Amino acid sequence: MSKKNKETVEKVYHKKLIKRRKPNRSIAGDIALYIFLALVAFVMFFPIIFAVSNALKPLDELFRFPPKILAQNPTFDNFADLFVTMGKSWVTFSRYLFNTVFMTAAGTAGHLIIASMAAFVLAKYDFPGGGAFFKLVTIAIMFTGYVTVIPNYLIINALGMVDTYWAIIIPAFASPMGLFLMKQFMEGLPTSLIEAAKIDGANEWRVFSNIVMPNVKPAWMTLIIFSVQGLWNNRATTFIYSEEKKTLPFAMQQIQAGGIARTGQGAAVLVVLMVVPIAIFIFSESQILETMASSGLKD
Numbered sequence: 001m002s003k004k005n006k007e008t009v010e011k012v013y014h015k016k017l018i019k020r021r022k023p024n025r026s027i028a029g030d031i032a033l034y035i036f037l038a039l040v041a042f043v044m045f046f047p048i049i050f051a052v053s054n055a056l057k058p059l060d061e062l063f064r065f066p067p068k069i070l071a072q073n074p075t076f077d078n079f080a081d082l083f084v085t086m087g088k089s090w091v092t093f094s095r096y097l098f099n100t101v102f103m104t105a106a107g108t109a110g111h112l113i114i115a116s117m118a119a120f121v122l123a124k125y126d127f128p129g130g131g132a133f134f135k136l137v138t139i140a141i142m143f144t145g146y147v148t149v150i151p152n153y154l155i156i157n158a159l160g161m162v163d164t165y166w167a168i169i170i171p172a173f174a175s176p177m178g179l180f181l182m183k184q185f186m187e188g189l190p191t192s193l194i195e196a197a198k199i200d201g202a203n204e205w206r207v208f209s210n211i212v213m214p215n216v217k218p219a220w221m222t223l224i225i226f227s228v229q230g231l232w233n234n235r236a237t238t239f240i241y242s243e244e245k246k247t248l249p250f251a252m253q254q255i256q257a258g259g260i261a262r263t264g265q266g267a268a269v270l271v272v273l274m275v276v277p278i279a280i281f282i283f284s285e286s287q288i289l290e291t292m293a294s295s296g297l298k299d
Contacts, residue, residue, distance in 0.1 A: 051274065054267040055079070062263050078264035082272070085255055085265060091243050093251075100248040103165055104231040107172030111227050112220055114173050119182030120208055124194060134183065140176040149238060156239055167239035172231055178223045185219035186212065221284040229277045249273060 049069070054062065056074040086093040121127075122134055152171055153162075161167045189212060197207045213220065235250040252273055256266040 048274070048278070051267070051270050055264075055271040057264070057267070059264050062267065078268040079272075082255065082265045082268045085262070086251065089251070091246075091251075095244060096246065096248040096251045099165070099245055100232060103168045103234070103236070103247065104228055106165070107169045107231045108224055108227040110169065110173040111175055111178050112223055115175070115178035115182050115223065116213065116216075116220060117208065118179055119186050120212055122179075122183050123186035123189075124191065137176045137179050141180060153238060162239055163241050163245065165245065168231070168234060168236050172227065175227070175230075177226060181223055182216065182219050185216050189215055225281050225284045228280045232277055233273065 053069060053071050055078055056071040056076070058071075058073060058075050058077065061068065061072060083093065086096075122130055156162055156167045156171070161170065193215075194207055194211060197211050202210070233249055234247060235253065236247050237250060240246055252269040255262055256269055
C-alpha cells in the first residue's frame with residue numbers, strides 16, 4: 001500500500017471512530033448537563049468571590065446584617081490599611097514575603113527532585129527491601145503533622161536546625177505523599193521506552209531527566225500544587241522563633257487578631273494569602289490537562 005493510500009485509510013478510520021464515539025444525547029440533555037456543571041462551578045467558586053468581595057467592602061458593609069455577597073461601594077482601603085500596618089512593623093513586609101517565598105520554593109524543588117528520583121528507582125528497579133520500603137511510605141501517609149510534630153522537633157533540634165529556614169525546608173523533602181504519587185504514576189510508564197533509551201546509549205540520569213520526567217508531567221505538576229499549598233500556608237511557629245525569619249502567614253495572622261478595628265484588614269489578608277496558591281493551581285491545572293490530552297503511552 002502506498003503512503004498516500006495509507007494516509008487516506010487512516011483518515012477514513014479516524015472519522016468513523018469519531019462518529020462512533022459521538023455521545024447519544026439529546027439537546028435537552030446537553031443543556032441540562034451544562035446547567036448542572038455551571039451550578040457546580042459556581043458553588044466551588046463562591047468562597048473566592050465572597051472573600052474578594054469582603055476585602056473590597058468598607059467597614060460599615062462588613063458589619064451589615066444580613067450581609068451582602070457583593071460590595072455595594074467597593075474600595076481598596078482595606079489593602080492600603082494592611083500595607084500601612086505592615087509598614088509600621090520593625091520587620092518589613094518584603095522580609096516576611098521573602099521568607100515565605102524562599103521556603104516554599106526550596107521545599108517544593110527539593111521535594112520534587114527527591115520524590116521523583118526515589119519513585120523512579122522503586123517503580124522501575126527490583127531490589128531487596130524495595131517493596132517493604134514502599135509499604136512503609138504508604139503507612140506514613142496515614143500520619144498527620146500533628147502526630148509527628150514532637151519527633152520532628154526532637155530530630156530538628158538534635159541537628160541544630162531550630163530557628164533556621166532548614167527546619168521547614170528539610171522536612172518538606174520527605175513528604176510521603178509526593179513519593180507515593182510519583183511512584184504510582186511512573187509504574188504506568190512503558191518499560192520498553194526506558195530500555196530503548198538505554199540501548200541507544202543513554203545513561204541513567206539522561207533516561208530520568210529526558211525520558212521519564214517529561215512523560216510524568218501530570219504527576220509532578222500535581223505534586224507542586226500540594227507542596228506549594230502546604231508550605232505557603234505554613235506559619236512555622238513550631239520551629240522558627242526569630243521575628244525576622246517568620247513567614248507571611250504568621251504576620252498576617254497577627255493582623256487578623258487585632259480586633260474589630262482590623263476586620264477589613266483581616267478580609268484583605270485572606271485574599272493576599274490565597275492569591276499565590278490559586279495562581280499556582282490554575283497554571284498547573286492547565287498544564288496537567290494539556291499533557292494528559294496530548295500524551296498516552298502504552299506498552
